Amino acid sequence: MTTIVVAMGEKNEIGFENKLLWHLPKDLKHFKDITSGHPVIMGRKTYESIGKPLPNRTNIVISRKKNWFEEGVLIVGSVKEAVKFAKKIDENIFIIGGGNIYEQTVDIVDRLEVTLVKADLEADTYFPKINLNTWKKTEEVFHEKDEKNQYDFYFQTFERIKSE
Numbered sequence: 001m002t003t004i005v006v007a008m009g010e011k012n013e014i015g016f017e018n019k020l021l022w023h024l025p026k027d028l029k030h031f032k033d034i035t036s037g038h039p040v041i042m043g044r045k046t047y048e049s050i051g052k053p054l055p056n057r058t059n060i061v062i063s064r065k066k067n068w069f070e071e072g073v074l075i076v077g078s079v080k081e082a083v084k085f086a087k088k089i090d091e092n093i094f095i096i097g098g099g100n101i102y103e104q105t106v107d108i109v110d111r112l113e114v115t116l117v118k119a120d121l122e123a124d125t126y127f128p129k130i131n132l133n134t135w136k137k138t139e140e141v142f143h144e145k146d147e148k149n150q151y152d153f154y155f156q157t158f159e160r161i162k163s164e
């Protein structure tokens, strides 16, 4: 199973100036719970935004740069290579962004784990539109904002019903 994990706002916004748009500790815990123990694939910009390898997961970073080296991460030159290496490690693999990598992988993954944040924020990076002819929402759990989590949000799971 290949899964995209993404947190997006009401207009599919996911980032601004190489940062996330919100601070939602419950979502960070959810992300950790879903991905821990499995390989995670990300674009070079997302890796730089996180700034260090995510613990307890093989971190696979996609870049076209030659001679770019980072301790503790596997660097590959294409999406195809990233998926090939990840699948050698585990059957369940996760694609964790950013916008550029989501665009190139949304048509090949089996499942979307979406955090839909009830906010409309300025952004420069977006998730592609989720086509409901292709995807069926199979789960949805609402979380109300509280003193630590600044917006209401939903955890949603989408399963592919049709290949693109």
Ligand SMILES: NC(=O)c1ccc[n+]([C@@H]2O[C@H](COP(=O)([O-])OP(=O)(O)OC[C@H]3O[C@@H](n4cnc5c(N)ncnc54)[C@H](OP(=O)(O)O)[C@@H]3O)[C@@H](O)[C@H]2O)c1
Pocket (backbone or CB within 6 Å): 005, 006, 007, 008, 013, 014, 015, 016, 017, 018, 019, 020, 042, 043, 044, 045, 046, 047, 049, 062, 063, 064, 065, 076, 077, 078, 079, 096, 097, 098, 099, 100, 101, 102, 104, 125
């Ligand atoms: N809300 C969320 O769930 C979420 C999740 C992740 C990220 N984000 C946000 O998304 C933003 C970053 O996304 P982004 O779209 O700017 O960048 P990105 O997708 O993280 O990374 C893009 C980089 O990946 C490499 N790349 C992409 N396609 C490639 C290919 N086919 N072959 C080889 N290398 C390839 C290139 O790296 P080189 O330039 O090194 O060649 C490219 O510059 C940030 O704001 C981040 O905070 C949000």
